[in-house]
Amino acid sequence: MFLDAKIPSGPLADKWNHYKDASKPINPANKRKYHIIVVGTGLAGASAAASLGELGFRVSTFCFQDSPRRAHSIAAQGGINAAKNYRNDGDSVHRLFYDTIKGGDFRAREANVYRLAQLSVNIIDQCVAQGVPFAREYGGLLDNRSFGGSLVSRTFYARGQTGQQLLLGAYGALNRQIAAGTVKSHPRTEMQDLIMVDGHAKGIIVRNLVTGEMTAHTGDAVVLATGGYGPVFYLSTNAIGCNVTATYRAFKQGALFANPCYTQIHPTCIPQSGDHQSKLTLMSESLRNDGRVWVPKQKSDKRAAHQIPEEERDYYLERKYPSYGNLAPRDIASRAAKQVCDEGRGIGPGGRGVFLDFSDAIKRLGKDVISARYSNLFHMYQKITDEDPFELPMRIYPASHYTMGGLWVDYELMSTIPGLFVLGEANFSDHGANRLGASALMQGLADGYFVLPNTISGYLNQIKPNSIKDTDAKCKQTAIDAADDVHRLMSIQGKRSPDFFHRELGKIMWNDCGMARTEKGLQNALSQIPALREEFWKDVRVTGSDLEMNPVLEKALRVADFLEFAELLCHDALQRRESCGGHFREEYQTQDGEAKRNDEDFCYVAAWEYKGSKQKPELHKEPLQFENIALAQRSYQ
Amino acid sequence: MSMNLHLRIWRQKNSKAKGQFVSYEAKAISPDMSFLEMLDVVNEDLISQNQEPIAFESDCREGICGACSLVINGIAHGPDSGTTACQLHMRRFKDGDTITVEPWRAKAFSPIKDLVVDRSAFDRIMQAGGFVSVNTGSAPDGNTIPISKVHADLAFDAAACIGCGACVAACKNASAMLFVGAKVSQLMHLPQGQPERQQRVQAMIMKMDEEGFGSCTNTQECEAVCPKEISTRVITELNREFVRAQL
Ligand SMILES: Cc1cc2nc3c(=O)[nH]c(=O)nc-3n(C[C@H](O)[C@H](O)[C@H](O)COP(=O)(O)OP(=O)(O)OC[C@H]3O[C@@H](n4cnc5c(N)ncnc54)[C@H](O)[C@@H]3O)c2cc1C
Ligand code: FES
Numbered sequence: 001m002f003l004d005a006k007i008p009s010g011p012l013a014d015k016w017n018h019y020k021d022a023s024k025p026i027n028p029a030n031k032r033k034y035h036i037i038v039v040g041t042g043l044a045g046a047s048a049a050a051s052l053g054e055l056g057f058r059v060s061t062f063c064f065q066d067s068p069r070r071a072h073s074i075a076a077q078g079g080i081n082a083a084k085n086y087r088n089d090g091d092s093v094h095r096l097f098y099d100t101i102k103g104g105d106f107r108a109r110e111a112n113v114y115r116l117a118q119l120s121v122n123i124i125d126q127c128v129a130q131g132v133p134f135a136r137e138y139g140g141l142l143d144n145r146s147f148g149g150s151l152v153s154r155t156f157y158a159r160g161q162t163g164q165q166l167l168l169g170a171y172g173a174l175n176r177q178i179a180a181g182t183v184k185s186h187p188r189t190e191m192q193d194l195i196m197v198d199g200h201a202k203g204i205i206v207r208n209l210v211t212g213e214m215t216a217h218t219g220d221a222v223v224l225a226t227g228g229y230g231p232v233f234y235l236s237t238n239a240i241g242c243n244v245t246a247t248y249r250a251f252k253q254g255a256l257f258a259n260p261c262y263t264q265i266h267p268t269c270i271p272q273s274g275d276h277q278s279k280l281t282l283m284s285e286s287l288r289n290d291g292r293v294w295v296p297k298q299k300s301d302k303r304a305a306h307q308i309p310e311e312e313r314d315y316y317l318e319r320k321y322p323s324y325g326n327l328a329p330r331d332i333a334s335r336a337a338k339q340v341c342d343e344g345r346g347i348g349p350g351g352r353g354v355f356l357d358f359s360d361a362i363k364r365l366g367k368d369v370i371s372a373r374y375s376n377l378f379h380m381y382q383k384i385t386d387e388d389p390f391e392l393p394m395r396i397y398p399a400s401h402y403t404m405g406g407l408w409v410d411y412e413l414m415s416t417i418p419g420l421f422v423l424g425e426a427n428f429s430d431h432g433a434n435r436l437g438a439s440a441l442m443q444g445l446a447d448g449y450f451v452l453p454n455t456i457s458g459y460l461n462q463i464k465p466n467s468i469k470d471t472d473a474k475c476k477q478t479a480i481d482a483a484d485d486v487h488r489l490m491s492i493q494g495k496r497s498p499d500f501f502h503r504e505l506g507k508i509m510w511n512d513c514g515m516a517r518t519e520k521g522l523q524n525a526l527s528q529i530p531a532l533r534e535e536f537w538k539d540v541r542v543t544g545s546d547l548e549m550n551p552v553l554e555k556a557l558r559v560a561d562f563l564e565f566a567e568l569l570c571h572d573a574l575q576r577r578e579s580c581g582g583h584f585r586e587e588y589q590t591q592d593g594e595a596k597r598n599d600e601d602f603c604y605v606a607a608w609e610y611k612g613s614k615q616k617p618e619l620h621k622e623p624l625q626f627e628n629i630a631l632a633q634r635s636y637q
Numbered sequence: 638m639s640m641n642l643h644l645r646i647w648r649q650k651n652s653k654a655k656g657q658f659v660s661y662e663a664k665a666i667s668p669d670m671s672f673l674e675m676l677d678v679v680n681e682d683l684i685s686q687n688q689e690p691i692a693f694e695s696d697c698r699e700g701i702c703g704a705c706s707l708v709i710n711g712i713a714h715g716p717d718s719g720t721t722a723c724q725l726h727m728r729r730f731k732d733g734d735t736i737t738v739e740p741w742r743a744k745a746f747s748p749i750k751d752l753v754v755d756r757s758a759f760d761r762i763m764q765a766g767g768f769v770s771v772n773t774g775s776a777p778d779g780n781t782i783p784i785s786k787v788h789a790d791l792a793f794d795a796a797a798c799i800g801c802g803a804c805v806a807a808c809k810n811a812s813a814m815l816f817v818g819a820k821v822s823q824l825m826h827l828p829q830g831q832p833e834r835q836q837r838v839q840a841m842i843m844k845m846d847e848e849g850f851g852s853c854t855n856t857q858e859c860e861a862v863c864p865k866e867i868s869t870r871v872i873t874e875l876n877r878e879f880v881r882a883q884l
Contacts, residue, residue: 051773066694067760069800070702086780122774129776131769131829133793140783158793164701165796172768179764187757210749239696273669278677279698380699383717383724384671449773497684499677544689548651549750551692552684 003256003607003622006410007111012628013093016115019411019454026457031056033465036456037204037219038062039191039246042071043163043441044424045225046170047448053177055453060217061174061183062206064190064241064554069171072227072239073444076163077284077377078147079155080441082120087144091152093117098629100439103149103329104404104432105581105597106631107262107605109624111411112429119446124156126449130169134158147437148285149329149636155438160284160376166441170448186217190554191246192482194222194253194420195468195475201250201420202468203475205482209554212547214483216475218468220460221419223452224250225444228403228425230263232562232569233514234506236400237269237282243558244565247407247426251568255415256607256620258408258428260565261573264435264582265515266401267293267333270384270394271353280399281384283356283377285437288326290361290370291394293317293333295354299344305355305393316340320592324636331434331582331595332636334398338515339593341397348395357393398515402440404431404582405572408607408622412455413447416607419459423447428605433581486546489556494539498556501536505559505566508532513570518586522574526567533563568608568617575619578602599631639665640732644679646691647739652748658737668728672715673698673705675727676738692751700724700864703799706806707752708739713803713862721801721864741802743811745849756802758848759816765844766837767820769829788826795822797865804859804867810851815859817841818871821878835882842879 008019026034034057038049041063049061063071083096096117101108124142128134135143135157144153158165177183188209195203195216203218229244230236251257268283294315296308316336318325328336337354340346347353362370367390371378378389385395406428407415413429414421424444431439468474508528512521536559544550579588579595580602588596605622642663649656663679670678673695680690696704700721707722709715715725730736738752746754784792796819804815821838824830830837853872860869 047773054772065696065702065704066756067800069760069763070696070704072697072702074702074799075697075699084779122776124779125776126771126773128779128782129769129771129829131792131824131827133789133796133823133827134779136784136786136789138786140785140789141780158796161701161797164799165793168796172763173771173773175760175764176768176770185760187760239702240698241696274667276667276670276674276678278671278674281699379719380724383700383720383726386726386728453773495685497681499681541684541687543684543687549692549753552690 001609001620003408003620004410005109005622006412007109008411012110012114015111016118023454023458024461026460028056032058034058034460035060035219035466036221036223037217038223038225039204040071040225040227040424040426041068041174042073042225042227042424043167043170043444044448045223046071046167046174047445048223048225048423048452049183050170050173050177051449051453052456053180053182056182059177059183060186060219062186062189062191062204064188064209066187068174068185068187069168071167072242073167073441074164075239076441077160077282078286079145079157079162079438080123080166081147081154081438082124082156082442083117083154084121084124086142087153089152091154095152096120096154099150100430100436101432101629102634103436104434105595105634106432106599106603106626107580107624108430108432110626110628115451116430116443116446119450120442122450123442123445127166127169130172132158132165132169145286146289146327148288148327148333149436157286160374163441166445191226192249192557193478194250195478196253196417197468197474200418200463205479210549212545212550214479216470216479218470218475220463220465221421221456223421223423224407224426225423225448226426228406229565230400230403232505232566233400233509234503235272235277235280237266237280240279243561245558245561247422248561248565250407250415250417250420252610253417254610255417255420256408256609257405257568258605258607259405259572260569260608261576261583262404262433262581263400264330264402264404265334265398267330267337267398268356268396269399270381271348271397273349281380282401283381283394283396285330287356287374287377290373291326291356291358292360293326293354293356295340295345295347300351301345305357314340314345321636328636329434329436334515335584337398353395353397355393356396358389359393362390402435404428404433404435408605412458413452414459419463421452421456423452433583486553486557489540489553489560490542490546492537492540492542494541496539496541498540498542498552498559501532501540502559502562504532505529505563509566513573516584516586517573519574522570525570526574529563529567529570536560536563571617572606572608576602576606597633603631639667640727640730642666642730643735645735645737648691648751649748651750656748666727668726670727671698671723672709672725672727673723692753694753695723698723701799703801706741706754706801706803708741708806710737713741713806714864718861719864719866741806743805745811745813746802746805758850759800759802761848762813762817762841762844763820766833766840769824770833782828784827792823792826795819795867795871798867799865801864803862803864805850807858807862808851809856809858810854812853813845813850814853814872814875815863815867815869817845818875819867822871822874825874825878834878838875838878838882
């Protein structure tokens with residue numbers, strides 16, 4: 001299959017303008033005739049739905065929470081990047097582009113990333129205009145801070161609640177359109193399937209989470225902005241409802257899934273405290289601006305942190321990466337933490353932790369400054385661990401956080417299914433094999449506010465609006481099929497909860513497909529996952545009825561998809577016989593234990609095609625071309 | 638170190654059914670668990686006995702999405718101030734304690750199931766005017782609108798609202814003044830909020846009344862339970878804004 005990314009011609013810096021100049025807008029009077037379905041109301045979905053509504057399209061939004069305002073985006077803490085160069089420290093669109101390509105270990109498309117860097121500046125303007133309360137300096141202008149993988153200060157933030165404030169801005173814009181009647185919002189609904197007509201995406205089947213009813217909603221295009229699949233590892237920093245169902249069901253309907261093995265393990269999370277744990281909490285990367293990461297030099301050193309003298313501490317990030325130090329990118333910082341813990345130098349329960357120490361910063365800047373910067377994070381840490389970071393260094397350990405892989409999309413953000421667009425964390429674009437901090441919010445909002453509203457007309461111009469109704473036979477059939485899945489699950493009446501299977505899956509994935517992967521481990525996972533899936537379909541127990549609010553059923557449906565998707569992820573990790581970004585294959589490393597890319601054989605996007613439930617998915621490749629940046633080994637030393 | 642607890646939990650099959658308290662034992666609870674993780678343990682146990690688990694809402698489990706909504710021992714979000722139920726940890730309780738758990742109760746929040754209620758009235762209030770009307774693409778450079786740090790901070794303190802509804806659940810009149818005040822205050826402290834200032838406050842208050850929220854009689858319970866510690870200053874500001882808008 002030829003994967004046409006539809007990259008516009010011309011010099012990199014002009015591609016997006018050329019694209020827009022060449023596109024044919026839809027007559028304003030005709031826009032109303034088109035109905036667009038947007039699944040997901042996080043940053044990507046809410047910004048897209050609001051902007052499409054403003055343009056005059058009719059839009060319907062769907063989310064599984066009780067309100068669009070609760071999407072997982074709300075939890076982003078640290079900030080959002082933009083190449084404003086307000087600091088006069090040498091930032092530029094090109095530098096942000098370069099940092100993102102390099103941070104992604106040269107596995108992203110140049111044209112997409114360049115457009116992202118260009119749009120980053122408009123995002124900040126848009127959000128400021130909405131009343132998003134970004135941090136300000138005393139002079140009244142916008143403040144910035146630094147984030148991992150960059151030597152300039154380009155991260156805009158709103159205390160430790162940047163995602164919340166940005167989402168509430170987008171939610172406001174969405175509410176305005178709901179009030180204006182252009183957008184209809186459907187909270188507490190979960191997409192179960194995609195309606196396909198003659199090879200085009202024409203709608204979705206959703207389950208109403210209050211009544212259990214399955215209904216069809218048809219439209220002229222479907223937009224998935226359903227977030228990432230981090231909880232495939234069970235424990236992650238994601239909200240516990242995050243799932244792969246929408247994108248995986250689209251995959252089964254023919255959309256290619258790209259680079260599923262690119263998963264990001266974030267270095268600074270609060271370590272797991274017991275088996276009861278339902279999620280792991282991120283401590284924002286911004287803390288690495290002032291915190292220093294270290295472990296004892298000695299193995300199994302049981303002394304308290306303050307009893308370990310300076311010369312017996314190993315500030316391993318500063319030692320190994322002197323120029324980036326504690327701000328080394330996430331994949332590198334995570335692996336380094338794993339490495340020191342594997343050596344037996346980890347701290348805290350089970351030796352799975354490293355210190356993040358603020359004592360130097362507190363001495364240098366005073367408690368008040370540190371408190372002003374991070375009080376909510378310190379507070380959260382203390383709530384969870386019962387330890388005060390002003391007194392004791394934080395204990396941190398890597399955890400599943402973000403997924404770079406997602407549905408394959410072209411430059412217009414359209415998947416391989418005509419009429420199906422994918423935005424935000426749900427698509428695979430822009431971050432390559434590793435995402436830099438503060439770049440997901442940027443991407444989600446760029447996709448939603450600026451890219452999709454300019455690209456969707458290209459597709460809509462080619463089709464006739466309103467070609468299908470909710471009551472058509474095809475819709476009914478898809479709804480019946482989705483209901484069958486539910487009945488099948490309900491009728492098993494086994495002995496174990498859906499959560500049991502999710503935890504087991506998480507163990508397999510974390511051990512064999514986590515921070516370090518091997519041929520043997522992946523083969524092992526590939527034999528264990530189908531066995532677990534089989535057991536699930538024999539022994540899962542879903543209590544209650546399907547025609548009411550039923551959280552056990554919701555969970556079971558999500559776990560069923562994770563159990564299939566995990567296998568796809570492992571296939572991808574197995575075929576990528578190189579290390580790059582978040583994908584580390586132990587067989588492929590440099591002498592100092594750094595990821596060793598193989599550009600000769602693997603400089604491509606791996607896009608997988610569903611071939612049926614018993615068949616191995618088929619791999620298609622989109623070669624990546626680097627015309628503006630020379631492929632180089634990533635160095636942060 | 639682990640604890641055994643007696644729970645009294647509100648169970649209600651659906652909006653039409655009559656609800657009641659049901660007792661459960663929570664066994665071998667670790668002090669490091671969050672309150673919701675304790676409920677997860679109870680629910681796993683119920684599933685293993687083939688009983689329907691307790692329905693409650695949560696998503697982020699880190700105190701920011703506003704989904705969790707439990708009245709614990711009579712207090713919205715439980716005994717810790719400035720803390721959502723999902724961030725409340727079991728070390729706050731003792732072995733042998735009896736803990737009562739109820740849903741938000743308010744006329745405007747109708748029950749759905751067990752501990753889950755319908756808070757969509759909050760969305761409708763926001764739709765009435767809780768935003769700045771600005772179309773995508775038309776914004777000037779962010780730094781053309783300087784905002785003093787004092788006003789930026791005041792706006793932020795109000796903007797921290799997570800829309801959980803604890804303020805309503807705690808108020809004997811089920812008033813939503815803290816929630817509405819938070820949005821009105823955020824936008825009145827910013828230049829961006831000025832053009833629509835009057836109509837915003839009027840529209841939001843009208844909607845709030847229409848949805849069946851009560852009036853404020855200054856008992857300040859809302860501030861006491863607010864997980865983001867939003868001050869009743871925003872209610873004073875809301876009242877002032879409303880009067881100003883009538884002039
Ligand atoms: C703790 C944490 C902190 C972070 N901090 C930062 C940061 O500082 N900077 C940064 O740039 N990034 C950060 N990120 C990453 C960033 O927050 C996310 O990548 C981003 O917000 C994803 O946005 P989204 O719109 O793509 O999806 P989401 O916000 O995840 O929204 C998904 C939407 O899809 C809906 N949905 C999902 N499945 C279905 C279904 N089957 N049916 C119906 N609806 C469905 C949900 O209801 C929701 O509305 C952080 C992530 C975490 C976990
Ligand atoms: S679950 Fe999100 S605030 Fe409690």
